[in-house]
Amino acid sequence: MSETAGPMVRSEQVHKSFGRLEVLKGIDLEVAQGEVMCLIGPSGSGKSTFLRCINHLEKIDAGRLWVNGHLVGYRQKGDKLYELRDREVSAQRREIGMVFQRFNLFPHMTALENVMEAPVRVKRTPKARARERAGALLESVGLGDKVRTYPSALSGGQQQRVAIARALAMEPSLMLFDEPTSALDPELVGEVLDVMKRLALDGMTMIVVTHEIGFAREVGDSLVFMDGGVVVEKGVPRDVIADPKHERTRSFLSKVL
Numbered sequence: 001m002s003e004t005a006g007p008m009v010r011s012e013q014v015h016k017s018f019g020r021l022e023v024l025k026g027i028d029l030e031v032a033q034g035e036v037m038c039l040i041g042p043s044g045s046g047k048s049t050f051l052r053c054i055n056h057l058e059k060i061d062a063g064r065l066w067v068n069g070h071l072v073g074y075r076q077k078g079d080k081l082y083e084l085r086d087r088e089v090s091a092q093r094r095e096i097g098m099v100f101q102r103f104n105l106f107p108h109m110t111a112l113e114n115v116m117e118a119p120v121r122v123k124r125t126p127k128a129r130a131r132e133r134a135g136a137l138l139e140s141v142g143l144g145d146k147v148r149t150y151p152s153a154l155s156g157g158q159q160q161r162v163a164i165a166r167a168l169a170m171e172p173s174l175m176l177f178d179e180p181t182s183a184l185d186p187e188l189v190g191e192v193l194d195v196m197k198r199l200a201l202d203g204m205t206m207i208v209v210t211h212e213i214g215f216a217r218e219v220g221d222s223l224v225f226m227d228g229g230v231v232v233e234k235g236v237p238r239d240v241i242a243d244p245k246h247e248r249t250r251s252f253l254s255k256v257l
């Protein structure tokens with residue numbers, strides 16, 4: 001997909017319900033190219049649902065979402081929207097890397113094979129080239145010595161770093177992180193945050209759902225507080241954290257800080 005000058009992500013009045021439960025009640029957000037947006041909020045506020053809408057893992061009920069200038073999941077002709085075919089949705093999704101709380105590595109593949117898999121299968125990258133690139137990516141997340149290791153022999157932090165390398169292997173223009181460190185033992189959180197920080201410094205556009213307020217303050221360009229399916233507050237992380245404008249933000253922050 002071609003580069004555009006506009007924002008990397010634009011969300012306009014995005015609504016999403018599950019049955020009678022309205023989970024997203026009109027989300028308006030923009031993420032600029034190269035921006036790191038951190039997303040915080042109580043359990044059930046719709047953070048994961050919003051991320052899943054961005055790569056069309058969930059279909060939205062109303063509103064519009066664009067990634068890199070492309071309408072997510074639909075094509076517009078005149079006033080009408082037509083849902084994209086599976087093949088076209090997959091092509092859009094390829095531009096977006098996603099890292100979850102659970103690492104979801106293929107257990108029967110080594111670290112290197114995990115990172116090579118999608119480029120070879122989906123992009124038909126020649127194996128030698130994919131192997132070379134996978135090696136370099138594992139090196140860049142500090143796992144140059146673990147290329148032949150299987151996930152079961154890696155720590156949680158190492159597995160999560162392989163998962164990040166695997167997402168990067170598809171050369172995404174946007175990375176979505178959904179609580180990437182919350183399943184980790186506390187002593188392993190730092191190594192994963194360090195990799196994410198480096199990625200941010202390299203200019204990757206990122207949306208990070210996290211409870212790591214320190215990371216949000218240090219690495220985030222913007223901080224969004226969501227509650228009950230709406231954006232309650234958005235601003236420069238340091239300002240939102242030091243001086244939240246809304247009582248709900250204040251109360252949430254006092255619990256996680």
Ligand SMILES: Nc1ncnc2c1ncn2[C@@H]1O[C@H](COP(=O)(O)OP(=O)(O)OP(=O)(O)O)[C@@H](O)[C@H]1O
Nearest residue numbers: 018019021023041042043044045046047048049050
């Ligand atoms: N597939 C689904 N079917 C029905 N309800 C769902 C589904 N996915 C999410 N929900 C509901 O939508 C609401 C928002 O869920 P979501 O996972 O987006 O919250 P969250 O902010 O990510 O919370 P957490 O911090 O616990 O991860 C919750 O009430 C959840 O139970």
Ligand SMILES: [Mg+2]
Nearest residue numbers: 047048049178
């Ligand atoms: Mg969630």
